[in-house]
Amino acid sequence: MYYIDPHIHMVSRVTDDYERMARMGCVAMSEPAFWAGYDRGSVDGFRDYFRQLTEFEPKRAASVGIQHYTWLCINAKEAENISLSREVIAMVPEFLDKPNVLGIGEIGLNKNTKNEAQIFWEHMELALKTDELILIHTPHLADKYKGTRMIVDMLRDDPRIKPERVLIDHVEEHTVRVAKEHGFWCAMTLYPVTKCTPSRAVDIIEMVGNDKIMVNSAGDWGPSNPTAVPDFIQEMRKRGYTEAKIRKIVYDNPLEFFRQSKRFKFREPA
Ligand SMILES: [Zn+2]
DSSP states (O other): OOEEESSOOGGGSOHHHHHHHHHHTEEEEEEEOOOOSSOOSSHHHHHHHHHIIIIIHHHHHHTTTOEEEEEEOOOTTGGGSHHHHHHHHHHGGGGTTSTTEEEEEEEEOSSOOHHHHHHHHHHHHHHHHHTOEEEEEOOOGGGHHHHHHHHHHHHHTOTTOOGGGEEEOSOOTTTHHHHHTTTOEEEEEBOSSSSBOHHHHHHHHHHHOSTTEEEEOOOOSSSOOTTHHHHHHHHHHHTTOOHHHHHIIIIIHHHHHHTTSTTOOOOOOO
16 A cells, blocks of 8 residues: 655665665655754754755665655753754745745654743744645643643644644644644554553554544654554554545545645645
8 A cells, every 4th residue: 555654764774774664655744844863063054954855865765766745943951052953944034935845844842841832932943934735743741731722722822823734743642632622633653662552553443533633653762663654554454444545544644634734735746
């Protein structure tokens, strides 16, 4: 089955991963900007990273027939540095006419601090001003419910924000309804250790239905599995779901969300 991985950090993966994903049916992916494992020293570090995301990774993906899209921002971990964050936010528009950019992300919260919330909101202002889609990271484990709640409360109070243009990522059993209740898109991350396993993700689909929801591998430099979406497909098959029902989650839904971006030019596989 053809599928799309809507959240994966390919800068941390090798070309063999691209090849493996292509063999498993991946036809497109989107790569949010994230933390490198260390704090970058200057705005130029981000400028170079954004060049990698908009110039090099699309070429590497195209060499195996995968369409590569991306999202730009400074991540929540580095948002504690307010002055650097503002320099990055001011620089992002340099890249907004690159053909593979879908919007602003993954912005959000990590430890739910005041500085993170401030920089999250400044990213939202940029996205509204430039009419970009928004991809939101929600915190890990203990901070997740509170952080998701804080994000949703900030967004629902602003009438300029259209929920169908916002994706809230890394939802789990206790946060999926918080995101969905207000009409946002949401995504589940399939991780080998934390976040959702494929079977938990299918359980969640059985709880909330398959509308405005998708799954991703969030493969990065930590323990993660770039072919986690095919594992989810297998789990759905094991439980007897039709191919059309599975395709809605792993292909039709990401396409429907991404198509709202003015730059998304998806070519259907032949
Ligand atoms: Zn991520």
